[in-house]
Amino acid sequence: MKNIVSFFLSIVVSIGFSQDPIQVGCGQHRLLRQMLKSPERLKIHHAEQKALEEHEKQLRSQKTKGIVYTIPIVFHVIHNGGVENISDDQILDGLAVLNKDFRKLNPDTATVNPAFQGMPADVEIQFILATIAPDGSCFSGITRTPSPNSYVSNFSGGGDQINDIINGNDVYQGSWSSHNYLNIIVCGNPSDGVAGYTNYPSNSFGNSMNASIWMRHDYVGTIGTSNSLSGRTLTHEAGHWLNLAHTWGSTNEPGLPSNCNSDDNVLDTPNTIGTTWCNQNDTSCGPLGNTENYMNYASCRKMFTPGQASRMRAALTSTIGGRNNLWQTANLIATGTFSSPELCEVNFESAKPVICSGDSIAFTDLSFHNVISWTWDFPGGTPSFSTLQNPTVVYNNPGLYPVTLTASDGINSISETKNNYVGVLQGLGAAIPYQEGFENPISVEDNWFPNSALWEVSTSVSSSGNNSIKLDNFNAIDNYTYELESNTIDLSNETAVTIGFKYAFANKSNGNTDQFQVLGSWDCGETWYVRKNISNSQLTTANTTSFPFSPQPSHWKQVYINNIINSFCVENFKFKFSLKSGGGNNLYIDNINIFPSSSLGINQYSNTIEAFPNPSASELTVKSSGSPITTISVYDLTGRLVEAINNINSNSILLNVSSWKGGFYILKIDGGNGVSTIPFEKLGS
Ligand SMILES: [Zn+2]
Structure with a gap:
């Protein structure tokens, strides 16, 4: 459906749902609307949208159906060391969901509302994890950046997070051009109350990382911190990134009666006010709404329409926003997404490198790319050899042991040995004191x-x-x-x-x-x-x-x-x-x-008693800021009484300790409103 109201916002924010029909509040679109109050910027925005529409018309006559465009994608995880530092597996799962949805390989298209059967579109766009960083180095397709900006309470446009990645990620420090990569920035909380946000294509961002997609960690994939209801938010955001509005129009407020007057500028999506729950009988603006559309807010999202596919392909092949650079053969080669990437890194880790004898260690393979076989050597371990990807090994004897992993992609193999990697401790520890x-x-x-x-x-x-x-x-x-x-x-x-x-x-x-x-x-x-x-x-x-x-x-x-x-x-x-x-x-x-x-029968320590200097070679002052000290008993670390000073009845006493043997002592002090124990170190022999 097409009508008069055109795009207003160039930044779109998606509200996430944990379940129907709860709506997470979204406040910052007002702030974004502020940004577009600049008349110059609004003018440019309209001109660019018009150019994209013209381009889409031309594209229709060119019949590009059957051409599958590849987009190199990178996930940048910004984390604070907590759950938001999601696993590689969760990211790969998120990428798999995205690809299934864009290629209409998601099985649930078979269950779309009968009124829309036959309509779900294969967008013919695929996202492949980049394997070459901007400096030409081989990497996994995922970067990680520790930063408190993982959690943002006041939306500032994502600039802090971009700077964090540029200055502090673990792969390549510098900008990851949005003309070379689709950058997905995964955060603890990218902005208050949102599951994700991104920008429509616009030349104003150049090749900067402002053209990224921001995602909250628990809306990436269907496993780990996310779930099957949240896992399609990335599909929704990628739709925005390719110039799709929400089905009810370009605002963040579904369900408003006035939404019947706005439009998403897509010909085959029925006019709707938008729903936040899976309302299969939505006739809010007359026709039956496409509740199951990825660009709606309901949790039963499962389809794009052919009109949306056409609009996205226009965005991807236009010079507006520079998305057309991404799928060029030269860029696919440069980002390692043109052909199956080679094995380039062999690495592994264990959660717990120090164990007690008789305990086991689980090893995790971190090698990439396309590894098809693993050969592990575990000297001192049982088994001492494994061909599993992630084996678990028992160590029975104390010592330090090396671990070697040899991985192969079927053509090349690389070995990595870590010496002294496994520490096995004595079952019986050191004696006390x-x-x-x-x-x-x-x-x-x-x-x-x-x-x-x-x-x-x-x-x-x-x-x-x-x-x-x-x-x-x-x-x-x-x-x-x-x-x-x-x-x-x-x-x-x-x-x-x-x-x-x-x-x-x-x-x-x-x-x-x-x-x-x-x-x-x-x-x-x-x-x-x-x-x-x-x-x-x-x-x-x-x-x-x-x-x-x-x-x-x-x-x-x-x-x-x-x-x-x-x-x-x-x-x-x-x-x-x-x-x-x-x-x-x-x-x-x-x-x-x-x-x-326990050997002293007491274990409390009073803050009204001080003993100083500690350690000392000659003199020790014991002072009470509470009641007077009556008795000081001196024990060695085995609990043996070595000296007792009775009838002190003073708030301060100077002890001559020069004759004490060098080492640690426990002073048990009666006074200062209780009984205290203070360790004291006598210096010297
Ligand atoms: Zn959205």
Whole structure:
């Protein structure tokens, strides 16, 4: 149906549905309408739409039916490290849905409303995942960019997300020309309340990435975070991207009686006010509406009409918006979509590279493209050899083992070996009392399992001794979680232990959001539980500095964790330090000790008692800001009483500790409104 009202908006926003007939509110089309209030821009827009219509008329006489156009497509995932970082499988599923819908290969066309039978159109457009990046390098067709702009509450046109991709994606940093690729930008929330949005073809965007399609992660594909009801939103958005309006016209408001006066400029879509639910008897503007059209808002969408196909093919072959560059043979060759791509990258990962002996590891193949066979070698593992794509292997003996994967596309094969990739720990962990001052390790990996090379042993900074461990958070990626995992520790003879450590941290600037946690595991790292959480406001121990932070002695802060109890007390207890980087400065950790709190019969720590300096070689002041101190009992880490000072009855006492043997002690202090235990380190021999 065609009538007088022409396109008004050049940016179209699609509202998503989890189920009929719930409508997710959409506020920002008013903002977009504002953008088109510029008379010059509106004039250009009308001229371009007219040119596209003329082009469509010419195309009809050329009979291009049978020509299948290929569009190279790239998915750019912008994520915050959460569920929005959707899997490759979910993306591939989304691409499969898109291709089925555009080629009318979706089986549900057989069930269209009888009034529209025979009408669903094969658009003869296919989307093929690009395999060559703008710099000529081979890639999977998917890029990933960590950025807080994954979640947007105030719509700003997508510019921040484009900049994030250009500056921070993991494949090629620079612009991905929209004349070479259809860019799909997958976000946590691309704009408040919308499932996706895009632009009609327009020369004003040139080849910039503004001509992309933005998608909310849970509307991509039918698996993972999405579902079968949401999975066709990408088809709908691709329709907009190829100049289709909604069936009721070019607004975001279905169901308005006034929509009978607007049109989608497509000849064979019946006039309708649009529906948000699967109303098969929609005669809102007279004729029976095509409720099942992809450009409607109902969840039973399953067809394009021939008129829509014609309009989309016109958009794809016109110079308006530059979509006609995409399917040229030279571009298909340049983007690796002309012929079946070759194997170029062999890679794999495992979710958990450190296990306890007797446990299994699941390996995931990450190789591309067109891999048809896999040969794995697992020295030390059972099985030691596999031809599965994603095998699971058991390791029975402690040690470090390499893994090799050889993949083949039937013509070429490539091998990838990762040395020391699998770490298998002793079933029975280290005994307590446990002490770690990082004095002996040459590298972090000697005793620890870091998930990044930014964890390093510092030989220039320490709380005591010469060394500490440093996270080079100054050079970290925002929102990435940096973890340092311990070896196993045997707590099987205890019912409660205390973990003590010192750390130092500074912000780089105001507004940093780093979050520090200590987590514990009773199943050798299979599952983790937060035992201590320190948010940025509590985290800093020194003033903000824009230079790489290196702590002074006064910058070290003591932390005790007293909730390692009961279930955690197993023979292979593990703990880990975790810093979710939020733009802050370096983190240092030193003087970790684990001792049984149960052997003292108490495990509380009062903040009214201070003991300083700690560590110390000669003197120790114990001070109470509460009631006077009565008794101080000094235990070694096995719980043996080594000294008792009674009848103190003062708020402050100076102890001479120079005769104590070097090492860790527990001070049990009566006073300060209770009983406290404070670990103390005596320096010297
Ligand atoms: Zn829409």
